[in-house]
Amino acid sequence: MFVDAKALPRGATVRSDVCIVGAGPAGIAVATALRHCGLKVTLLESGGLDEDHAARGQPASTSVFDGHQGIWTTRRFGGNANRWLVDAGTGANHLRLTTLSAVDFEARPWLPDSAWPLSIAELAPFYARAQQWFELPPWHYGPGYWEGADAPRLPLQGSGLRTSMFHFADKEVVLSGQRELIGASRDITCYYNATAARLQLDASSGRVRAVHALAQPGHALVFEADTIVLAQGGLATPQLLLASDDVLADGIGNQHGLVGRYFMDHPLVFGGTFTPSSRKLIDRMALYDLRRVDGTSAMGHLQLTDATLRGEPSVNLSTILFPRRSMSRRREIGFRASQRVREALRRKQLPRKRDLVAAALGVDGVLQQYNDRLRRPISHLGVGGWSRQGEPSHRLDHFEVLHQVEQPPRYDNRVRLGQERDDLGNRLIEIQWRWHDQDIALVHRSQDIVARELARSGLGTFHIRRPMEIKTTSTTHFLGTTRMHDDPRSGVVDREGRVHGVENLYVTGSSVFPSGGYANPTLTIVALSLRLAERIRNEASVAAPLIDLPSGTRRAPIG
Template sequence: MLHDLNGGPLAAPGRFDVCVIGAGPAGITLAMDLAKKNKRVALCEAGAFELTQLSQDNYKGAWVGDPYLELDAIRLRYFGGTSGHWTGYCRPLDEIDFLRKDRINPDAHWPIERRDLDPYLADACAVVQVKPPPASRVIAPELGLQEDFFSFSRPPVRFGDKYRKPIVASKTITLLLNANLVGVEAKDGRITSCIFQSYNQKNQSIVADKYVFAMGGIENSRQLLWHAARSPGNICSPEAPLGRYWMDHPHYTIGGALVSFKAPAARRFFGLTPQKQMQLGVLNCGLRLEPASQDHTQRMIKELVCVAPALGEWAASLAHRSMNCGIRIRAAWEAAPVFDNRVALSPSRKDRFGIPAPTLYWRHAPLDLKTLRATALQFNAWLTSRKLGRLRLEPWVLGRGGYPSQDELGGPHLMGGTRMADNPREGVVDRNCQVFGSKNLFMAGSSVFSSSGHSNPTLTILQLALRLSDHLTA
């Protein structure tokens, strides 16, 4: 059933089994799976079916620290959420991403294991119409190098388009549009109702047995920070590091190479084996090979002729046969979970509903650059040992200068802030995504990530949503 709160409140909403707040990939997947189990669901979305500036303006915020992206440009506040600019990359997290790595970073682990999510992989893939990607293939055991594989949703599934009709037609889902969360009423650690407001000041109270925040990797933290502060001890444990350990995958062009093989027509992905990561004391990193433009290839050849004439002659001979010998190398890698990287509430700026805007504190840790450099050097060792080519790294990768300010910068993959842990001193939710200190509030989405690996987060978000559905109906 569909209801637009701009037109007034529901006449007699009754009591719902679950209220899901946010209709992006996590919220839509969760609501639809709950509906299959005959649960009565209120799916509350702050936007409409189409993107509006009125809604989007509520995503404005600020960042402090290293160069990053505008917070209202990297998030979409409408039905379907940020799947509206998803690129379709699908890969589950690696097993090592869940494991303790105290010698490397004591916070880069989950309280669950990959095998806890594996049962949901096939169904998560079905949601975005892909098959599970092949397992990684070790290509140089002595160097600890492997080739990684992704599946691609092509064209990328836009959740708002694909799942609008079945949700509107559902007999057990009530979809409430233009419903902005403005109040959470709680007593003795239990939420009794959530209050939503439209853009023309119509209010709606939703009463449910259980509530799920599924508003995204910044908004989950912002809303929980605000409502927990207004009802201390009733919504979230005061011990919890709320908003902390926020992460994104750094995304940068790190160099290029002239290679003796034909540049791949499609992207190829390389990384370190789990054993090599542990040996070198680094986190997970993915290198992406793409064909370089002819101009870029020619520039690399000219540089090589100047600094290494013999190699320059070799490169020129390659180019004489074909200009497909140049590759560009991009990297997307795991940022170390850091306590001071966080979502906080602005002391001065509020949205139209009076809720403080987010301020994102984000700085790269020394381990981030160490991880990137180690992976790039092992890849270069593979190229040179096989006489396949040689990598030219950007100076900053080798520690000469800071990170570039003009690049992709981040996924943007907005992760952490309500991280999963086994106790409230280390996280905000438990292994079942239940908020510490609350009897009936849960979190869905990438905000619960304890660490990020290098895989794009969408598939893991869907696995977690399906797992949460099972827990809520157990």
């Protein structure tokens, strides 16, 4: 069921077996996996249920990534699921899904602190369950299931490069389907408009007794539970741990100063252009378009093989191909500049003067591109369909290359509490986040390998854009700030997601990733959350949840 926390009396205490903080995909997955097992579950959502209950504001007051950039989150039931906007050709917005690679879980000498305490084999059963959770068919992330006579994989020679697949899930699976399950459940109560402010740690037992939350300024609530799960993502989770400093001065889980450290994201990089050796090859690349196969939307892309990533200093990245027709260099520079101007304005920033000048000088290229898009929608990260528009080679002659890039874990990339406060009085966070020269060199090396393998296979030429051009520094994949490691000196949580030194406090979601590969993280987030739910089901005791009201008010059971 759903309850507006504002309707609870001030000072009320809600008791349950499990309290989950955060109603995005991670928290929702834990909650719904705990149905029908005798446990009473409380799920806290900072925002509301619908669009008119939008976020109170962004939690980041300062962000540094070679300059300033605003960081936005979505405070609303479903979390970032509300922002999934891929048009998969079904009339609904979708999310891009793929697994991490096996090598992403392993130690690589040129990426210190990148290894997970888990292997992909340990997570594989939960990836399969996550597919089911998203109402998708079985786990097929190789090309074999998806290719056909009209959509073969590229004939890559050697062992450096391979074809992998993205799946696309309807966001309404989360926003409507899972919401209906919770609404009909007598085991789960979701309190919305309930912003967690701090955790109450019992110093003598080493357990968290309660989550202290605010429904609005001055409207305090207490949520007690035997097991507490933080599922707020890579920004709000460290924010809450650091703000819980009444017993431990540095915050909970921060005895080695690691909460908020190793912050990562997935920057998008314009890689350059790929010109096929034969223009007719474009007609045989439908596998790399976003298309429907047996009722499921999928899209091919290129990635480095695990053997390459183990053997050559590099980072993982996807190579996504979008067909284009050529423009003069002046027009292309103008169009690229116009995109950067638009992105700056979207973020409420002043565009760079050189971009304004370049866009003006190449205005005919800008107009050509937008005219083409009006006549025939152009493919990009959010839209496919180019392979279904006649013979593509008649109008298209090359591919634009976009990379989603692994950012190496760096100790000095971090989230910490700032001095500014939100309207509830909670301290906002500051983000320190930048590329290192070595990070850029590793991206260059990975691009060189892609170019080498395409040329070796006789498929064409990858013209790499140098210096590296970043389309966006953030895909809002906030990773790594409560990293997973068996040694408390190297991580905030253990392999089960339990906070080191706190018996009943768990974290799930993107913040526990020690490294992030290039893969969109949501499938892994849900897999980890289902794994944690299984552990809680096996270990937690059952108790009847009660609401304790302020003195003199009758106590009433939930549900």
